[in-house]
Amino acid sequence: MDYEQAVLQGDRRALARLITLVENDAPQGKQILDALFPHSGKAHIIGITGASGSGKSTLVNSMVADVIDRYPEAKVAVIAVDPSSPFSGGAVLGDRIRMRAIVESARVFVRSMASRGALGGLAHNTQAVSLILDAAGYDFIVIETVGAGQSEVEIARLAHTVLVVEAPGLGDDIQAAKAGILEIADILVLNKADRPGVDATEMALKGMLSMGYPIAEAEERSWVPPIQRTIATEAEGIGELVNAVSAHAAFLKGGTGWKRRDQVHLETFLRGLLQRKLQMEWQQIIDKGEYQSIFQQVYTRHLAPYEAIARIQP
Secondary structure, rough: OHHHHHOOOOHHHHHHHHHHHHHHOOOHHHHHHHHHHHHHHHHOEEEEEEEOOOHHHHHHHHHHHHHHHHHOOOOOOEEEEEEEOOOOOOOOOHHHHHHHHOOOOEEEEEEEEEOOOOOOOOOOOHHHHHHHHHOOOEEEEEEEOOOOOOOOOHOOOOOOOEEEEOOOOOOOOOHHHHHHHHHHHHEEEOOOOOOHHHHHHHHHHHHHHHHHOOOOOOHHHOOOEEEEEEEHOEEEHHHHHHHHHHHHHHHHOOOHHHHHHHHHHHHHHHHHHHHHHHHHHHHHHHOHHHHHHHHHHHOOOOHHHHHHHOOOOO
């Protein structure tokens, strides 16, 4: 199968198969991704993160439904990163049941990815998959992170617009601030706004925002993350949230923010590939008998750790 042409022509089956190849680090998948790469760079990547139980999957379902209704020609892809089973290593896909309303649309492509132990709320090949979907012509790519809480800041290096989802009653507002999650938010979503305590939670979030947080580029300091209340199960506040996402994209494109975030995306991708390559080379070193011999000397205290590392040759 000519995967490159099939994907460019909108063949969803070919797209799904190619993503599987890339997820499995197959050489063919890497070659096709390189061939498709010049066609990427057009999609608006939207990251959605937040604590487990905040209603991220339901929020994604409502947002995508609004977008495809609002923009008749738009195509939307969803990458839903799920925690891996500690037994099988596969993804736990229960949240995808709540996306049933959008997967029936021919303009929506939903892909679940197992985190496979990767930190940061993403899977190892999330960025590679997003590049494929971008090249395939999807205008919006929504990435929903695992929902582990404190380790989810990696999405800021991958998305143009980051939504941090909170909900009343989770008791993690202060913890989220400590973890730095609020610092990556372009938009704060206060979901399940019909619950008791929503006013107190919003006041806490406003208080944290008023304290300020570090932003790398001075140009982006003029963007104040709005707090948008939603009830995703009823689609309340979703239209306003999509408006806020559009406003943030316009803000970035009005200056250098959009290009700068694209640069961060690609630099992060290259660094990740290089890191994995070095890890594979290191594994080859470990597999050599020389390493085992040196380790035994360290274990018996006949060789010091730093001296041991100096003796190991690639």
